[in-house]
Amino acid sequence: MSDDPVTRYDLLIKGGRVLDPGQELDGVMDIAVTGGRITKVGGNIPADSARRVIDASGPGRYVVPGLIDIHTHVAHGAITPGVGMEGCDPDAIGVRSGVTTLVDAGSVGVANIGVFSAYIQPNARTRVVPYLNIGSYAHTMPTMIDVNDLAEIDPVAIAKCVAANPGLVQGIKLRLVGPLVATHGKDIVSATKAVAREHGLPLMVHIGDLSARRRPDPHLLEPATRFAIEQLDAGDILTHLCTPNHGGVMDAADRMMPALLAARERGITLDSALGRGNFGYRVASEQRALGLLPDTISSDLTAAGETFHSLLECMAKFMAVGYSLSEVVRMTTANAARAIGAEHELGAIAAGREADLTVLDLVEGDFEFVDTKQEVFHGGFGLRPVQTVRAGELIAPSWGTHPWGWLPAPRSTSGAAS
Numbered sequence: 001m002s003d004d005p006v007t008r009y010d011l012l013i014k015g016g017r018v019l020d021p022g023q024e025l026d027g028v029m030d031i032a033v034t035g036g037r038i039t040k041v042g043g044n045i046p047a048d049s050a051r052r053v054i055d056a057s058g059p060g061r062y063v064v065p066g067l068i069d070i071h072t073h074v075a076h077g078a079i080t081p082g083v084g085m086e087g088c089d090p091d092a093i094g095v096r097s098g099v100t101t102l103v104d105a106g107s108v109g110v111a112n113i114g115v116f117s118a119y120i121q122p123n124a125r126t127r128v129v130p131y132l133n134i135g136s137y138a139h140t141m142p143t144m145i146d147v148n149d150l151a152e153i154d155p156v157a158i159a160k161c162v163a164a165n166p167g168l169v170q171g172i173k174l175r176l177v178g179p180l181v182a183t184h185g186k187d188i189v190s191a192t193k194a195v196a197r198e199h200g201l202p203l204m205v206h207i208g209d210l211s212a213r214r215r216p217d218p219h220l221l222e223p224a225t226r227f228a229i230e231q232l233d234a235g236d237i238l239t240h241l242c243t244p245n246h247g248g249v250m251d252a253a254d255r256m257m258p259a260l261l262a263a264r265e266r267g268i269t270l271d272s273a274l275g276r277g278n279f280g281y282r283v284a285s286e287q288r289a290l291g292l293l294p295d296t297i298s299s300d301l302t303a304a305g306e307t308f309h310s311l312l313e314c315m316a317k318f319m320a321v322g323y324s325l326s327e328v329v330r331m332t333t334a335n336a337a338r339a340i341g342a343e344h345e346l347g348a349i350a351a352g353r354e355a356d357l358t359v360l361d362l363v364e365g366d367f368e369f370v371d372t373k374q375e376v377f378h379g380g381f382g383l384r385p386v387q388t389v390r391a392g393e394l395i396a397p398s399w400g401t402h403p404w405g406w407l408p409a410p411r412s413t414s415g416a417a418s
Contacts, residue, residue: 009050010034010392016056016063016359020349021326022334031063033355036392040351054387054394056359061386064329065347066100066356068336069093069311071204071239071273071298074128075107075139078115085139086303093301094126096398097310098385100356101336101346102126105204105239105273105300106133106173108140110157117168125390127356129340131171131204132158134192138175144211145178153191155198162199170340171237172196175206176224176247179215185224193231202341203236205229208243210277210372221247222255229259234267237339241270241294242287244280244373250287260292269339272331274314275300281371284321294318296339297331310401312360312383313408317369320379325362357389367408382407 011033018029018041030045031038047053056063074094075087087107094102104116109132116130133139135146136154147153162169174192181188189205196203205228209221225247232238238260241249249256264270272279272294287293297318299311309317315328337347346356363382370376384406385397400406 007049009039010052011389011394012045012047012050012053013056013063013357013359013389014045014047014053016061018349019062019064019326019329020333021330022065022348023350025349026326031349031357033389033392036355038349038351038353038355041349052394054359060362062360062362064358064360065333065349066388066390067098067311067332067358068101068340068346069099069298069332070103070237070296070336070339071105071271071300072102073107073300073302074102074104074120075115077119078108078112079140084141085144088301088303088306090120090124090126090128092398093299093306093310094124095388095390095395097312098358098360098388098397099311100127100358100388100390101129103129103131103340106131106138106175109133109136109138110154110161111136112140113161113169114165117165125393125395127390129170130168131173132161132169133173134195146175147178147180147188149180150184150187150191153188153195155195158195159198169199169201171202171204173204173206176221176228177206177209177211181209181224182215182217182220185221186227189224189228189231203232204239205232205237206239208240208245208248208278210245212246219246219251222251225249225251226256226259229256229263232263232266232268235341237269237271238263239271239273239298240278242272242274242280242284243278244283245278248283250283257292269295271296271298271339272314272318273298273300274309274317276305276308277372279317279371280373281321281369281375281377284318288322294331296336297328307401310406312385312406313401316367316379316382316408319381320367320369320377325381355389355392358385359387360385363407365407366411368411369408378411379408
């Protein structure tokens with residue numbers, strides 16, 4: 001006799017189409033949660049066995065592992081408004097957007113990363129994983145350049161930070177942006193890698209410099225990008241794969257491609273990180289045709305980009321490129337968890353795991369998107385969050401990123417054809 005009727009689950013998500021590509025799950029089933037962990041995954045779990053029941057059935061509705069965004073900027077309160085690059089409230093782009101885990105991709109340097117453990121993480125319902133920018137004062141002043149001088153890479157201060165704040169710094173971030181990269185790019189990469197390896201931390205490298213087009217010889221960035229790719233080790237992340245900017249991998253595809261393929265073979269994660277300034281629709285389409293698929297989709301959201309898109313809209317953009325729902329869910333769950341070394345804890349729906357889940361709707365329509373170069377393109381699907389479960393806690397989404405809500409803009413009569 002089944003013990004289900006007398007079992008008191010805290011939460012039961014019932015009748016949803018469970019899609020977990022990392023475990024090859026795709027079908028209607030129920031998920032029971034007790035004590036913040038998934039207790040059971042299966043069919044026909046009685047509704048009266050749970051204290052709270054969520055009906056997740058319906059056309060287009062899916063239950064997926066809690067979404068993971070491995071490139072965001074959530075140093076909320078660490079950067080003075082109007083002076084530096086303001087970060088998002090982590091819950092606004094996290095649990096209130098259907099996302100359960102965020103990586104802060106180097107919003108701040110060693111001068112003020114302490115704000116995460118003192119203020120941001122204790123007050124966020126979203127799991128926040130901080131990466132340290134190699135530039136001591138990165139993004140805190142009115143410039144988008146992280147390293148203006150090699151002296152701003154301070155291994156001694158970083159070592160003191162790591163020692164005094166165990167577990168705080170989960171990775172190192174380097175942005176290959178600014179004039180110094182053109183002249184001392186290899187030195188910057190080598191110094192940053194040395195810091196990451198000293199502390200046993202993964203290295204995330206940003207490629208693509210939007211500001212380079214205003215400099216006399218932007219192609220000087222290419223050697224630094226290629227050198228960085230060659231220097232990355234298993235567990236490191238190359239971010240902004242689909243950038244159309246100088247310093248991206250399509251700047252000199254014939255020279256970059258062998259290094260990229262070799263990097264992937266070594267276990268490097270190729271991350272898309274769209275943002276406002278590093279996604280080209282044609283670049284992403286060409287890469288798909290070449291078989292150069294990103295491992296992960298991330299948003300690169302800052303406060304300035306919150307009304308522009310969300311992680312879900314980034315996923316919809318890749319569906320417009322031609323990727324399936326299963327592929328984009330894999331990129332933001334199983335692949336994302338593996339990218340941050342958390343595949344044994346996150347990114348899967350399984351009994352015993354912490355109950356991080358996202359209930360979302362796949363909506364068919366005629367939607368319009370805009371890339372970094374202001375090229376308009378179109379897609380047939382939008383995604384919107386319905387409920388977020390973070391460590392067993394049910395959290396409703398906010399209104400959405402646009403005035404009309406979560407879905408992408410409908411096709412306009414004036415928009416160019418994709």
